[in-house]
Amino acid sequence: METHQTATKSVLQFRDAGKRFCTPARPDLWAVRDLSLDCPAGKITCIVGPSGCGKTTLLRLAAGLDDATTGQVVLNGATVSGPSQGVGLVSQEGGLLPWMSVEQNVALGLSIAGRSRADRRARAARALGRVHLPPEVSKSFPHELSGGMRRRAALARVLCSEAPVLLMDEPFGGLDEHTRRKLQTQLVELWTEDRPTILFITHSIEEAVMLADRVVVMGFATKTAEIEIDLTHPRDPLSPDSLDCQLKIRELLQQTRQPQSL
Amino acid sequence: MTLIRKIALGSIVPAVLLAIWWAMSLQSSVVPSIGSVVEVLMNPSVAPADLDTTSITAGAQISILRVVLGFGLAGITGIVAGFLIGLSRTSREIFAPAMSVAMAISPIAWLPVSIIVFGLATPASVLFGDEAWRYNTLDQLSFAVVAVIWYGAFFPVALNTAAGVRGVRRAHMETVRVLGAGRMQMLTKVILPASMPAIFTGLRLGGGIAWRVIVAAEIFPGTRSGLGYMISASHEIGEYRYAFAAIIVIGAIGLVLDGGFRLLAWRVGHWQAKER
Numbered sequence A: 001m002e003t004h005q006t007a008t009k010s011v012l013q014f015r016d017a018g019k020r021f022c023t024p025a026r027p028d029l030w031a032v033r034d035l036s037l038d039c040p041a042g043k044i045t046c047i048v049g050p051s052g053c054g055k056t057t058l059l060r061l062a063a064g065l066d067d068a069t070t071g072q073v074v075l076n077g078a079t080v081s082g083p084s085q086g087v088g089l090v091s092q093e094g095g096l097l098p099w100m101s102v103e104q105n106v107a108l109g110l111s112i113a114g115r116s117r118a119d120r121r122a123r124a125a126r127a128l129g130r131v132h133l134p135p136e137v138s139k140s141f142p143h144e145l146s147g148g149m150r151r152r153a154a155l156a157r158v159l160c161s162e163a164p165v166l167l168m169d170e171p172f173g174g175l176d177e178h179t180r181r182k183l184q185t186q187l188v189e190l191w192t193e194d195r196p197t198i199l200f201i202t203h204s205i206e207e208a209v210m211l212a213d214r215v216v217v218m219g220f221a222t223k224t225a226e227i228e229i230d231l232t233h234p235r236d237p238l239s240p241d242s243l244d245c246q247l248k249i250r251e252l253l254q255q256t257r258q259p260q261s262l
Numbered sequence B: 001m002t003l004i005r006k007i008a009l010g011s012i013v014p015a016v017l018l019a020i021w022w023a024m025s026l027q028s029s030v031v032p033s034i035g036s037v038v039e040v041l042m043n044p045s046v047a048p049a050d051l052d053t054t055s056i057t058a059g060a061q062i063s064i065l066r067v068v069l070g071f072g073l074a075g076i077t078g079i080v081a082g083f084l085i086g087l088s089r090t091s092r093e094i095f096a097p098a099m100s101v102a103m104a105i106s107p108i109a110w111l112p113v114s115i116i117v118f119g120l121a122t123p124a125s126v127l128f129g130d131e132a133w134r135y136n137t138l139d140q141l142s143f144a145v146v147a148v149i150w151y152g153a154f155f156p157v158a159l160n161t162a163a164g165v166r167g168v169r170r171a172h173m174e175t176v177r178v179l180g181a182g183r184m185q186m187l188t189k190v191i192l193p194a195s196m197p198a199i200f201t202g203l204r205l206g207g208g209i210a211w212r213v214i215v216a217a218e219i220f221p222g223t224r225s226g227l228g229y230m231i232s233a234s235h236e237i238g239e240y241r242y243a244f245a246a247i248i249v250i251g252a253i254g255l256v257l258d259g260g261f262r263l264l265a266w267r268v269g270h271w272q273a274k275e276r
Helices: A002-007 A055-063 A102-106 A108-112 A117-130 A135-139 A147-160 A177-194 A205-211 A240-255 B002-027 B034-042 B056-087 B089-104 B107-118 B123-134 B136-140 B143-166 B170-178 B183-219 B227-237 B240-273
Strands: A010-021 A029-040 A044-048 A070-075 A087-090 A165-169 A197-202 A214-218 A223-228
Touching: A010 A055, A010 A197, A029 A044, A029 A055, A029 A070, A029 A197, A029 A223, A044 A205, A055 A070, A055 A087, A055 A165, A055 A197, A087 A147, A087 B170, A102 A108, A102 A117, A102 A135, A102 A147, A108 A117, A108 A147, A108 B170, A108 B183, A117 A135, A117 A147, A147 A177, A177 A205, A197 A205, A205 A240, A214 A240, A223 A240, B002 B034, B034 B240, B056 B089, B056 B136, B056 B143, B056 B183, B056 B227, B056 B240, B089 B143, B107 B143, B107 B183, B123 B136, B143 B183, B170 B183, B183 B227, B183 B240, B227 B240
Parallel strands: A044 A197, A044 A214, A087 A165, A165 A197
Antiparallel strands: A010 A029, A010 A070, A214 A223
């Protein structure tokens, strides 16, 4: 069907993409170097790698927040040169604006797009419901919420903008095991409903295997391996198949050498 | 219980000061009695017969109007300047050193210069020329004094605004950028609300300085109205009960001003208290 047709197409591609930073201490620091990667439409692609390996830089290139120094990032056939409408980003801290209520935060994309107040309210309420946040929190401020609720609100924001491509940078980092597991399960449920293309960054092998159709292992600045995860959802992190994948990824990660300077 | 405790502890210092005042008024003929000052305060709208000045309410009204005008201008120009130097590195490099020097100079030091520059000009004299005397209140707001108040309040507002604008977190900017915001929306959705607490800190500081400066400026020869003038006039005839009454009113108005700004600052910045 429709999903099957688009599944073969790649929505987001990195073509020999590289990003160099010029800092006074290290004038020639390649955060990402000659990296090629396809994110197939309607699939979840997870990137795992040690911290500082360039995962976040990769995501920033896709979001149009940084420009590639070499190569290019292609989104729906066009080279990325800045933020674009169809891409939603959930950053590490969630990126909620502390001076706005949860409702205003969730509907921020809509208010930037100039949508009416009634429309914003209705869609924010629907998005909050989808991430299982009670309607009462819509008037609360981010600092009044727990860590898990903040992540849910951030998730509600990208759902609200209905972006077909979601970039997620360790969106569940720093949460306790229980909350994290619950959010992972719910993310998969949400993904099953509208099948967005997701590029998900994590340093947790287990999380990657829980979510991904494809896991990309990153060494320093570059991709070292790609593994297809062909397990049905919902997945059990302790099932033999899952553990098998986790071990394989761990082995690949251990093979990547740390650079001399670190 | 805590409220009673608060009131009880907070009253200790004023009570001691009142006792000292009372004791001193018994010893000295210069220090007015508490009763005579209370009497002046109880009849605030009566102009003192022995003093060439207006009543306390009229004086306070003039002082407040001068501050409103000078501080209002300082608020507007300070916020605009703060955004400019907060957003542009070049303008920061041009203006910041000069501003640091300018801020170190007491606004009162500029009063003679200000009088040379503005002369006796007032909003009334500019608008109505020879008919200015008909508009008594407007004619009291001499530009020389207003300019000095502006000078006192401008720098804290501008520098705090600039610090607030510079302190906007990159992650917040990027959040709205990814959602498709243009430059104008970055300003209205992020930079302005994020720097609100700093702006209000600047306004509160500037307001406090403006209120202190106005009283000092009015004591300076050349001004013939306002609470500060009441103090100097009262000194000239040796009747200090008016000076004491004016000082108490000055303190009370300053307190209300600061409380108002605290309240406003909390309203725009309550999100920040728990943010860090």
